[in-house]
Amino acid sequence: MDSAETDIHQFEEVLQPIPEAVRTKRVSGQFWIWAGANIAPINWVLGALGIELGLGLRDTLIVLIAGNVVGMGLFGIFVVMGQQTGVTAMVLSRAAFGRRGAYVPAAIQAALAVGWCAVNTWIILDLVMALLGKLGLVDPDAPNIAAKILVAAMIMGIQVTIAWFGYRTIAAFERWTVPPTLAVLVLMTVVAWFHLHIDWSYAGPAGQELHGSARIVAMSTVMTVIGIGWGITWFTYACDYSRFVSTTVPQRRLYLASALGQFIPVVWLGALGASLATTNGSVDPGRLIVDNFGALALPVLLLVIHGPIATNILNIYTFSVAAQALDIKVHRRKLNVLVGVLALAAIVFFIFQSSLATVLDTWLAAIVAWVASWAGIMLVHYYVVEKGRVDAQRLFDPVGSRRLPDVNWATMFCFAAGIVATWMFMYGATGAMQGFGSRALGGLDLSWLAGGLVAAALYAVLGPRVSRQESHAAVLDKPVP
Numbered sequence: 001m002d003s004a005e006t007d008i009h010q011f012e013e014v015l016q017p018i019p020e021a022v023r024t025k026r027v028s029g030q031f032w033i034w035a036g037a038n039i040a041p042i043n044w045v046l047g048a049l050g051i052e053l054g055l056g057l058r059d060t061l062i063v064l065i066a067g068n069v070v071g072m073g074l075f076g077i078f079v080v081m082g083q084q085t086g087v088t089a090m091v092l093s094r095a096a097f098g099r100r101g102a103y104v105p106a107a108i109q110a111a112l113a114v115g116w117c118a119v120n121t122w123i124i125l126d127l128v129m130a131l132l133g134k135l136g137l138v139d140p141d142a143p144n145i146a147a148k149i150l151v152a153a154m155i156m157g158i159q160v161t162i163a164w165f166g167y168r169t170i171a172a173f174e175r176w177t178v179p180p181t182l183a184v185l186v187l188m189t190v191v192a193w194f195h196l197h198i199d200w201s202y203a204g205p206a207g208q209e210l211h212g213s214a215r216i217v218a219m220s221t222v223m224t225v226i227g228i229g230w231g232i233t234w235f236t237y238a239c240d241y242s243r244f245v246s247t248t249v250p251q252r253r254l255y256l257a258s259a260l261g262q263f264i265p266v267v268w269l270g271a272l273g274a275s276l277a278t279t280n281g282s283v284d285p286g287r288l289i290v291d292n293f294g295a296l297a298l299p300v301l302l303l304v305i306h307g308p309i310a311t312n313i314l315n316i317y318t319f320s321v322a323a324q325a326l327d328i329k330v331h332r333r334k335l336n337v338l339v340g341v342l343a344l345a346a347i348v349f350f351i352f353q354s355s356l357a358t359v360l361d362t363w364l365a366a367i368v369a370w371v372a373s374w375a376g377i378m379l380v381h382y383y384v385v386e387k388g389r390v391d392a393q394r395l396f397d398p399v400g401s402r403r404l405p406d407v408n409w410a411t412m413f414c415f416a417a418g419i420v421a422t423w424m425f426m427y428g429a430t431g432a433m434q435g436f437g438s439r440a441l442g443g444l445d446l447s448w449l450a451g452g453l454v455a456a457a458l459y460a461v462l463g464p465r466v467s468r469q470e471s472h473a474a475v476l477d478k479p480v481p
Contacts, residue, residue, distance in 0.1 A: 015324045017086040017392045023246040027257040029171040030079070033241055034234075034261030036174035037314050039181055040307030042123045043266055044273025046226040051277035054210050055218050056203035060274045063219050067227015068263050068270075074375070075231045075238060076259035080251050081382055082239030085392045089239040090325035093374070094395045094404060096381040096463070097415070101407035104415070105374050106325040109236050112367060113319035114339055117159070118346035120308040120315070121152050125351070128305065145351060152347045159309050160340040163316035164333050167244055170313050181306050189272055202278040213442055220445040221427055226270055228448050229368045234262060235375045240318050316340065327399070369426065372448045373418025376456030377411060377463075385463045410462040418455025425450040 050060030078089070085092055090106040097105060125148045133140025138147055162173055192198065203209045210218055223229065238258070245254055320335035328335075382388060394403040424437035426447035438445055 015088065015091055015321065016396060018243045019086075020247060023086075023244055025246045025249055027245065027249055027254050029175060030242060030245065030254060031257040031261040032174040032178050033171060033314070034258055035265050036178040036181075036306075036310035038262055038265040038311070039178060039185065039269065040120060040123075040311050041127060042120055042308075042311075043269035044276065045123060046230065047270030047273030047275075048277035049225060050222045050274055051202070053218055053222060054204050055215070055222060056209065057200065057274055057278055058203070059210075059215065059219055060222065061271055063222045063227045064270045064274070065267055067223045067229070068231060068266050071228040071231015072259045072263040072266070073231075075234050075262055076255040077379070078235050078238035078375070079242040079258040080255055081378075082242035083245045083247060083249070083251070083254055084388065085239070085390050086243045087239065087392050087395060088243065088321045088325065089236045090322050091395050092239055092382075092390070093325075093378065095386065095390055096377050096408065096459070097411050098405040098408035099397065099399050099401065101405070101409075101412060103326050104412070105236075105370075106322050108370055110319050110322040110326070112236070113315040113322060114342045115346060117156075117312045117315040117319075117339060117343035118350060120311050121155055121159075121343065122347045122350040124155070124305060124308050125151060125347075148351055149348060152351075153344060155305070155309065156340045156344050156347075159312040159316055160336050162309070163313045163320075163336050166317070166332075167241065170317060173313065174310055177306055177310065185268070185272075189268070192272060192276060196276075197279055198275045199278040200275070217427070217443040217445070221443075224368055224426070224445045224447055226266075230266060231262065232371050232375065232448055233367050235371055237314060237318055240321055241314070312343075315343075368448050369419050369422040369451060372422050372451035373415050373455040376418055376452040376454070377414055377459045380456050380459045381463055384460060410465075411459065414455050414458040414462060417458055418451045421454035422447045422451030 047060065047064060050063065051057070055063075081092065082089070090102060090109055093102040093105045096102075128151050129138060129144050129148065130140060132138040132147070138144050162169060242254065242258065316336050316339050319339040320332040323330070323335050323338075324332065330338075382390060394401070397403050399406070423433075424435035425441075425445065426433055426435050427438040427443045427445040434443075435447075437450070438447070
């Protein structure tokens with residue numbers, strides 16, 4: 001651990017730019033953070049979701065690989081933005097949304113982190129029950145409601161404890177635990193692909209293979225869930241961790257380390273989940289493991305529990321900094337405990353939901369709706385309006401500062417328009433998540449593209465004018481020499 005990292009903790013308890021003097025020059029930590037966050041059961045569950053929705057294995061893999069090339073490529077851009085400004089994503093939002101206008105994305109991000117923390121923990125409960133069933137401790141065919149809640153509470157406690165100590169501990173946890181987990185997954189993959197009866201030519205349910213427009217529609221839905229849409233879900237997290245990387249580190253190195261840290265495990269586990277699903281058509285993580293690995297389920301299940309913990313320590317930490325961006329004057333560590341309590345309550349709700357595929361599809365589609373719009377605005381603001389030269393210090397001005405608008409209503413309009421456009425071209429699992437634009441196209445899901453482009457295009461027109469007004473106000477606020 002370099003000396004800079006030992007001093008970071010004193011600068012992250014309250015929101016402020018991370019000084020260059022205490023930043024790390026290692027990019028390996030970024031790779032392990034993002035890889036660890038994605039070596040989780042949810043990623044093979046999402047891979048299996050393509051099979052569950054009726055696609056063949058080849059089409060699922062095409063969407064998975066091509067979509068994540070684009071999604072993670074864009075994710076890397078937000079990583080660089082964090083490095084260059086030294087601030088979190090929600091603080092950076094103040095530049096475009098206004099000092100208090102940024103409360104809107106910050107509140108959504110805080111709620112999103114709670115939801116993800118709950119979803120990721122809920123996903124592994126079937127895995128744990130399958131493991132305990134193997135050990136004879138529970139009846140694997142029983143609901144096991146009380147046991148699931150108890151296990152969820154224990155896992156949540158571990159996650160909150162790790163996140164309690166901040167970025168340095170999170171980075172160390174990922175750095176030391178991800179490599180052995182990768183080794184187990186290599187073994188798991190070898191066993192699956194060379195010793196199990198994977199149907200590599202699987203084209204869909206027998207006699208119900210998708211063709212023509214129906215096939216394209218299904219691929220577009222999966223693209224929103226596990227392709228480009230999956231990369232989009234990470235945009236709002238990127239800056240929160242890359243702000244600790246020195247600006248002397250070449251942007252290309254940081255970009256590649258972060259993007260590959262996401263891309264490799266997502267595609268790997270997605271492909272593994274999709275291939276396993278061809279043996280039983282299941283999206284349930286417990287069945288995917290127990291039905292396919294038998295005696296190997298025990299060591300695999302024990303180590304795979306690492307995945308949600310590695311992911312959720314990021315969610316818990318990001319919740320705390322998003323809440324701080326709301327000007328909530330509560331210590332970051334107390335906020336960590338709060339998110340644990342809220343997430344556990346959400347897990348209890350999820351336990352009583354019957355359809356895993358429907359819950360996941362609806363959840364991910366809702367996330368894409370707002371993140372795509374936010375991302376379009378932020379990309380235009382950072383690279384077009386401010387040309388990559390954001391004055392980070394003014395983002396910490398108190399409410400009422402003339403150097404930032406209080407609420408940038410032009411941005412709010414663009415943001416809302418982007419969300420509406422996303423919904424219009426979304427085709428989710430439930431009727432409420434199916435926009436009339438997508439229905440008119442026969443169910444084709446172009447939500448992420450429509451939302452991002454509409455928000456970005458509108459802001460490209462409105463953003464520069466607001467920025468000129470801000471610049472004039474900033475000049476007026478400068479003290480007279």
